[in-house]
Amino acid sequence: MSFMISFLTEICARGINKQLLARKVPIFKQLVRNLEIHEHMAYTLLKEAGIPVPPFGVAKTPDEAANLAKNLNTKDLVLKAQILAGGRAMGHFKDKDLSGVVMCETPEQVKELTSNMIGKVLITKQTGAAGKICNSVMVTARMFPRKEHYMAVMLESAFDVSGVNIEEIAAVNPEAVTYIPIDISKGLTSAQADSVGEKLGLAGNNKEIASIIACNLYELFVEKDALLVEINPFAEDICGQYYALDCKCKFDDSADFRQKELFTLKDTTQMDPKEVEAEKHNLNYIALDGNIGCMVNGAGLAMATMDIIKLYGGTPANFLDVGGTATIETVTEGFKILSSDPKVEAILINIFGGIMRCDIIAQGIIDAFKQLKLHIPIVVRLQV
DSSP states (O other): OEEEEEEEOSSOOOOOOHHHHHHTOOOOOOOOOOEEOOHHHHHHHHHHTTOOOOOEEEESSHHHHHHHHHHHTOSOEEEEEOOSSSOTTTOEETTSSOOSEEEEOSHHHHHHHHHTTTTEEEEOTTTOTTOEEEOOEEEEEOOOEEEEEEEEEEOGGGOOOOSSSHHHHHHHOGGGEEEEEOOTTTOSOHHHHHHHHHHTTOOHHHHHHHHHHHHHHHHHHHHTTEEEEEEEEEEEETTSOEEEOOEEEEEOGGGTTTOHHHHTTOOGGGSOHHHHHHHHTTOEEEEOSSSEEEEESSHHHHHHHHHHHHHTTOOBSEEEEOOSSOOHHHHHHHHHHHHTOTTOOEEEEEEETTTSOHHHHHHHHHHHHHHHOOOSOEEEEEEO
16 A cells, blocks of 8 residues: 655546567556545535535536536636546537636526536547536535645555656656555554655645645545545645645545445446446456457456457457356346447357356256347357
């Protein structure tokens, strides 16, 4: 686990075999799906943890947004589209010249602008051309930062920072990014917390504030079984007050049994419908961009299967691990999901019978053919 901070001033802040290497084939990273929550939900978690955030509210209708703006009682307002993707400020709503982050001054402007945001598709560099539906807008008071920093607690394997410019900063000026390794059995020590302010170049009261926020951020990370809690930016405004102006959180799916309230925040409208359907049947499915559908048991074998497809010039359309406890019904449902992808032109089934009965897979395939009247080629390998 690491604590990561960056001093950002005046800016918005797997072995691979030799054959694969020789052919320079792209290798798929391990595919993991973790819970992500919307920014306004992350704001709420930060606020409960004692980390200051600007006044805010979330609206699902233009009228709600206008009322929130009135209650904020300020002419410095920001509207932030709530989608699970970065790059909102540089993105645009489909067929509209309107970004996902907008400054405005009056409740009337808020109502007009949110009418063109709520229920519309926002396209950013992270969403791709398909974009993501915006079902709500966060209305918040605009801050005027004079200094901005980056602060995050993360598991090393979860290191996938996002937000404004942090990757570019790390590439151009690696000294600006500081890591503080944390021993989970000891937690963030007092000395480590104190060093946060120092590494940010702060002194006096500001240094103490940064240390307190670092402690609160770490406690939130541990309490909620997080993989990443990222504040970007952590800013000082023109009045010398510190605020978290944006926050991204990821949580370990393995902890859903003890984080039940947190996992009710999952927004399935931000997920691929095929992934939502797979989740209902306990299938580990992630959509990709290729044309060869894959059904495999075991994540390692699934990854190796995708590598082999790529090695021989194909492109996998998905990652689908049926595990070792699949039934005939779940196998059939898996076929339904694979065949629902219009890009899929063939399906490869690769099953190792050591953890999954091959007769169950075979019957599932037969049932799927009967139900779905499939007309695409299917290659089946059942290894007993």
